[in-house]
Amino acid sequence: MKWVELSRDHRDGQDRPTHAEARKKLPIPTGGYREVTEDLTARIKAGEYGPGDRLPTYRELSDLYQVSVTTVQRAVIILQDRGLVVGLQGRGLWVAERRE
DSSP states (O other): OBOOOOOOOOSSOOOOOOHHHHHHHOOBOOSSHHHHHHHHHHHHHHTSSOTTOBOOOHHHHHHHHTSOHHHHHHHHHHHHHTTSEEEETTTEEEEOOOOO
């Protein structure tokens, strides 16, 4: 596994793990869309990406996970189906607001 820093946006001011803390806990897997899906799900649930945070672009995610953009797209479709992320064509991906 490869250790890579992820960028994140803290608009809500909530205290979340630092990049270094998150990297120690969650290594970046390299593999197929299932691994990308599960890793992003774990990062969202761990709070690395909070509700309303913008996710990296498809290109950035493909570079990060060392997979093709198509693989990232497949992973994002699953995350959208699970209600974890919301995407707006040409504008980006965001973590969905949590449903209570």
